[in-house]
Amino acid sequence: MKAPLTRDEVARHTSEDDLWVIVDHKIYDLSDFVEAHPGGSVVLTQVAGQDATTAFYNLHRHEVLQQYASLCLGAVDGEKSEVIDPQPGDLSKVPYAEPLWLAPQFKSPYYSESHRKLQKAIRVFVEEHITPEAMQKEKDGTFISQELIDKMAETNILAMRLGPGKHLHGRKLLGVMDGKDFDYFHDLVMGQELTRHNQRGFQDGNMAGMTISLTAVQQWCNDEALKQRITEEVLSGKKKMSLAVTEAFAGSDVAGIRTTAELSEDGQHWLINGTKKWITNGMFSDYFVTGCKTKKGFSVILVPRTEDVETKLIKTSYSTAAATTYIEFNNVKVPRNHLLGEEDKGFTVIMSNFNHERWMMACAVIRWSRTVLEECLKWSHQRIVFGKPLITQPVIRQKIARMISLVESNQAWLEQITHQMNHMTYHQQSTLLSGPIALLKTFATRSAHEIADDATNIFGGRGLTQSGMGRVVEMFARTYKFDAILGGAEEVLADLGVRQAMKYMPKAML
Numbered sequence: 001m002k003a004p005l006t007r008d009e010v011a012r013h014t015s016e017d018d019l020w021v022i023v024d025h026k027i028y029d030l031s032d033f034v035e036a037h038p039g040g041s042v043v044l045t046q047v048a049g050q051d052a053t054t055a056f057y058n059l060h061r062h063e064v065l066q067q068y069a070s071l072c073l074g075a076v077d078g079e080k081s082e083v084i085d086p087q088p089g090d091l092s093k094v095p096y097a098e099p100l101w102l103a104p105q106f107k108s109p110y111y112s113e114s115h116r117k118l119q120k121a122i123r124v125f126v127e128e129h130i131t132p133e134a135m136q137k138e139k140d141g142t143f144i145s146q147e148l149i150d151k152m153a154e155t156n157i158l159a160m161r162l163g164p165g166k167h168l169h170g171r172k173l174l175g176v177m178d179g180k181d182f183d184y185f186h187d188l189v190m191g192q193e194l195t196r197h198n199q200r201g202f203q204d205g206n207m208a209g210m211t212i213s214l215t216a217v218q219q220w221c222n223d224e225a226l227k228q229r230i231t232e233e234v235l236s237g238k239k240k241m242s243l244a245v246t247e248a249f250a251g252s253d254v255a256g257i258r259t260t261a262e263l264s265e266d267g268q269h270w271l272i273n274g275t276k277k278w279i280t281n282g283m284f285s286d287y288f289v290t291g292c293k294t295k296k297g298f299s300v301i302l303v304p305r306t307e308d309v310e311t312k313l314i315k316t317s318y319s320t321a322a323a324t325t326y327i328e329f330n331n332v333k334v335p336r337n338h339l340l341g342e343e344d345k346g347f348t349v350i351m352s353n354f355n356h357e358r359w360m361m362a363c364a365v366i367r368w369s370r371t372v373l374e375e376c377l378k379w380s381h382q383r384i385v386f387g388k389p390l391i392t393q394p395v396i397r398q399k400i401a402r403m404i405s406l407v408e409s410n411q412a413w414l415e416q417i418t419h420q421m422n423h424m425t426y427h428q429q430s431t432l433l434s435g436p437i438a439l440l441k442t443f444a445t446r447s448a449h450e451i452a453d454d455a456t457n458i459f460g461g462r463g464l465t466q467s468g469m470g471r472v473v474e475m476f477a478r479t480y481k482f483d484a485i486l487g488g489a490e491e492v493l494a495d496l497g498v499r500q501a502m503k504y505m506p507k508a509m510l
């Protein structure tokens with residue numbers, strides 16, 4: 001019979017080729033791992049035969065133990081593990097790590113049982129199917145796999161990403177709800193949960209282009225058969241698409257773009273010439289919703305990839321998994337019915353399309369900020385400095401207080417705007433909510449700026465390191481600017497928000 005795994009037994013395994021330690025009441029046989037340990041062998045021999053729980057959590061993320069579970073011999077006789085081992089779909093027990101509506105003790109007027117069911121289902125999906133691929137792609141910079149796209153098409157995740165609408169009717173969403181019941185709070189849940197793999201480049205690589213361009217086809221395509229075909233191709237994952245507005249010549253100042261669209265002599269085709277820059281997912285797109293200069297203004301045209309479309313990868317500060325692209329249109333011939341909205345009236349198309357994009361970006365960056373807050377709460381309880389946990393330092397508590405206030409106020413404003421979206425038509429949203437959404441996104445990314453700064457200081461060197469304890473904070477601090485710039489830069493959006501308010505000021509003297 002095997003000897004019971006007691007602490008005395010552990011204390012007998014203290015040599016480099018026979019080395020056991022205890023972490024969280026479990027015994028690990030590190031004999032074959034000592035040489036491979038990324039932290040070196042010396043530190044392990046120093047704790048051989050001992051309880052190394054405090055030392056371990058001072059230096060490692062809990063997930064390390066899950067990755068190396070095969071080294072575990074079992075629990076110490078009569079003892080029970082104290083650390084929470086998260087299972088797919090679990091809610092975090094860390095205060096403020098989940099939005100209040102998910103904390104059992106709190107109530108919210110906005111969410112019902114179907115939001116909870118969807119939240120649970122998408123969290124499991126993200127943890128099981130998206131996170132492993134996201135981590136790999138963020139590192140190697142390659143694009144999303146067709147296998148994952150197919151899974152997201154089958155479960156209707158792709159379709160949900162366009163927001164509520166007729167395209168969801170008749171679809172079963174992640175097996176838990178009917179598409180016709182999907183509202184903007186379900187949309188918010190999806191937008192927030194889909195960031196939880198914490199890989200910012202991959203987050204955009206995961207069909208972000210589709211979410212901001214197929215919406216324009218849905219709302220503005222004048223040819224019903226064309227609209228149905230494109231929607232079917234893209235939502236089934238067979239074809240990919242992106243929004244091609246920004247150029248080297250013009251970013252937020254859309255009026256300055258130089259790509260031209262001219263009608264052919266027989267009037268049957270558009271001929272597109274020009275370039276586009278920083279186009280998310282462009283490398284693997286089959287269609288480009290493209291902003292063009294036309295005779296008397298600006299128009300939006302759906303351009304299919306042909307041999308006259310050239311795409312080159314741009315390296316940015318997040319992973320090339322996002323497929324950020326430079327595009328050249330060289331006399332590309334596009335059928336006339338591919339015009340979206342009216343000729344020369346493309347501003348209306350682009351501006352109303354921007355609302356959902358900016359709102360989605362706010363959902364995502366607010367959720368990311370919350371994850372960083374959770375990381376800071378965990379780390380400051382776990383990290384021992386000057387002989388005490390970091391959280392015992394008042395200066396750290398001040399930083400965390402500010403983070404909590406920013407995250408919670410952003411989420412509350414987001415939910416209030418989402419509630420309005422649920423009660424407005426697309427047209428009402430365009431006129432009444434473009435200002436509030438622009439201001440919300442600006443406030444969310446300014447908050448992210450402060451949160452990234454404080455979180456990096458809390459994590460110290462680890463906040464600057466791409467692996468290990470601080471990897472989530474390092475990624476956030478390096479990439480939150482994508483949310484501050486894409487979809488409209490902070491300054492432009494802040495200005496838009498105030499100009500919208502000016503429009504509605506009473507004419508009379510006040």
Ligand code: HEM
Binds near residue numbers: 023028043059060
């Ligand atoms: C089950 C036991 C252990 C496993 C599986 C393990 C695994 C790892 C891994 C994967 C890393 C790379 C960094 C990361 O991903 O977090 C690492 C780093 C490190 N480990 Fe361990 N480790 C164990 C126990 C220990 C113990 C008991 C100590 C110290 C007493 C220790 C000290 C270190 C140090 C100093 C680093 C470098 C950390 C840094 O650069 O911040 N390890 N370990």
